[in-house]
Amino acid sequence: MRARRRRRGRAGGGRRHHEQDVPRLRRGVVGAVPLVPPTGRYGSEDPESYERPRRHTRPRTKERPSYDDAVEAQVVTVDRGRYTCVLEDHLVTAMKSRALGRQGVVVGDRVRLVGDTSGDEGSLARVVEVEERATVLRRTADDDDPVERVVVANADQLVVVVALADPEPRLGLVDRALVAAYDAGMDPLLCLTKADLAAPDELLAIYEPLGVPSVVTQRSSWGGAGLDEIRERLADRTSVLLGHSGVGKSTLVNALVPDAGRETGSVNAVTGRGRHTSTSAYLLALPPAGSTTGGSIIDTPGIRSFGLAHVDPEHLIEAFGDLDALTDDCPRGCTHAASEPECGLDQGVADGVVSAARVAAYRRLLESRGEPTY
Ligand SMILES: Nc1nc2c(ncn2[C@@H]2O[C@H](COP(=O)(O)OP(=O)(O)OP(=O)(O)O)[C@@H](O)[C@H]2O)c(=O)[nH]1
Ligand SMILES: [Zn+2]
Numbered sequence: 001m002r003a004r005r006r007r008r009g010r011a012g013g014g015r016r017h018h019e020q021d022v023p024r025l026r027r028g029v030v031g032a033v034p035l036v037p038p039t040g041r042y043g044s045e046d047p048e049s050y051e052r053p054r055r056h057t058r059p060r061t062k063e064r065p066s067y068d069d070a071v072e073a074q075v076v077t078v079d080r081g082r083y084t085c086v087l088e089d090h091l092v093t094a095m096k097s098r099a100l101g102r103q104g105v106v107v108g109d110r111v112r113l114v115g116d117t118s119g120d121e122g123s124l125a126r127v128v129e130v131e132e133r134a135t136v137l138r139r140t141a142d143d144d145d146p147v148e149r150v151v152v153a154n155a156d157q158l159v160v161v162v163a164l165a166d167p168e169p170r171l172g173l174v175d176r177a178l179v180a181a182y183d184a185g186m187d188p189l190l191c192l193t194k195a196d197l198a199a200p201d202e203l204l205a206i207y208e209p210l211g212v213p214s215v216v217t218q219r220s221s222w223g224g225a226g227l228d229e230i231r232e233r234l235a236d237r238t239s240v241l242l243g244h245s246g247v248g249k250s251t252l253v254n255a256l257v258p259d260a261g262r263e264t265g266s267v268n269a270v271t272g273r274g275r276h277t278s279t280s281a282y283l284l285a286l287p288p289a290g291s292t293t294g295g296s297i298i299d300t301p302g303i304r305s306f307g308l309a310h311v312d313p314e315h316l317i318e319a320f321g322d323l324d325a326l327t328d329d330c331p332r333g334c335t336h337a338a339s340e341p342e343c344g345l346d347q348g349v350a351d352g353v354v355s356a357a358r359v360a361a362y363r364r365l366l367e368s369r370g371e372p373t374y
Contacts, residue, residue: 067128070112074154077107077282083127085111086285092117094125105130107281107298108153108238137184137240140307152240152281152298158186159234159297161243161252164216165197170244171206175368176306177242178212182319182365183311186240189233190214193248195226209357210365219251227255231289240281240298242306253299257284260299308369316366322354323362338363 073085073092083094083105094113096105105111105127112129133153140149158181162169174190181188190207192200195218204214215233217226233239234256243249253260281300288294313335317324326348327336334340338360345362348354 067112067114070114070128071117073111073113073117074283075105075107075109075111076284078105078280083111085113085125085127086283087113087117087119090119092119092125093123094127097126097128099128100130103130104150106150106153107283108155109133110154135184135186137180137186138310139180140309151300155184155238155240155298156186157189157234157237157239158184159189159191159239159241161191161193161241161247161249162203163194163197163243163247164192164200164203165194167244167246169203172368173244173306174207175365176308178210179308179311179316179365179368180306182316183308185319188212189239191230191241191243191252192216193252194218196220206361209355209361217252219248219255228289231256231286234286234295234297236293236295238283238296238298240300242300249299250301253284253297256286256297258287260284311369313366313369317362320362323348323359326354335366336363337366 071087073087073094076084076086076091078084081095083096085092085094092113094111094115096103097114110131111127112131113125114128115125116123117125135155136153137151137155137158138149139151158177160174160177160181162174178188190203190212192203192214195216197218200214200216204216207214213233215226215229217230230252241249241253281298283296283298286295286297317327317336323336323345326344327334328344329347330336330340330344331342334343336343336345340346345354345359349356349359
């Protein structure tokens with residue numbers, strides 16, 4: 001029980017929480033690692049500390065925190081050690097400051113920048129702080145590789161984009177993405193595309209017992225309701241879009257953000273490189289539409305596998321409060337899988353407090369952890 005409580009308190013992974021619920025974040029501390037500014041104003045590698053003797057023109061007391069003129073920005077994409085950040089209305093290229101050490105900086109991170117934040121051609125700012133993350137979406141390269149990678153930070157919804165046909169839906173992919181979402185404390189959303197090619201009923205029935213919300217769409221209806229419903233679901237949130245190649249994700253992103261220029265052809269408009277070399281996620285602000293005012297989406301073009309070795313089954317069930325409540329009397333170490341002899345979930349079904357379909361769907365998710373990555 002004690003171990004379980006400790007896991008519940010795990011940073012960034014509590015039961016479903018949204019960015020809005022998280023109190024204004026502590027600054028300058030990421031996880032347990034305090035970011036200690038280097039001695040001197042910005043550290044010895046900073047050209048400004050040589051070129052502009054600010055200390056003489058702007059006196060500061062010792063107590064004054066460093067970086068108090070740093071500006072807030074959000075990381076939009078990462079490419080070979082360069083961080084593109086959005087600062088109010090313009091993009092700034094930045095690198096990590098030495099003060100960050102090995103601290104990772106990922107798409108969605110809210111950061112503080114110093115240096116040249118003009119965004120002018122050739123300018124380079126420096127990331128000096130990463131704010132505590134409200135959520136982290138992680139993956140392991142594959143299930144046998146325990147190295148965890150943070151994919152994106154601060155997203156509160158994971159949109160799993162699945163084509164109803166061409167390519168055929170792969171449930172393994174959907175299940176694994178859902179596991180990652182629940183583990184990260186993000187709300188899942190199923191986005192079923194290409195409804196002009198196949199009916200959604202079968203797929204919807206499979207995910208209905210889990211209570212996963214869904215939208216069904218097809219490109220030809222985008223003048224009408226299809227796209228509006230998705231916009232409403234995305235409004236004022238930060239949503240990660242995940243999907244296998246060819247499901248129509250880029251087509252959808254381009255419809256949502258008309259000047260996004262996400263590649264549906266062969267060359268990435270952002271990097272100028274081939275589509276398959278672009279592996280970084282990319283954050284795009286949603287334009288206001290109808291009654292919605294904002295929100296952003298994070299496109300994840302390069303994710304081909306979604307290892308879940310980092311996911312603790314005991315943590316997964318916490319995303320399903322009604323099921324979690326049934327497991328208090330499970331034998332020690334019960335994984336709540338179908339093979340467990342005395343699992344409280346089976347008792348719950350026998351007692352009629354939970355549907356067999358819901359337990360079976362939960363167990364399918366649980367088992368998807370061990371399936372091959374996609
Ligand atoms: N029939 C049909 N085809 C669609 C629909 N949406 C997109 N497509 C087509 O599906 C193909 C794949 O679309 P993309 O948007 O490039 O798919 P993607 O998921 O971004 O794929 P990658 O770029 O490989 O990651 C394209 O030929 C689209 O024209 C739809 O609603 N119905
Ligand atoms: Zn159990």
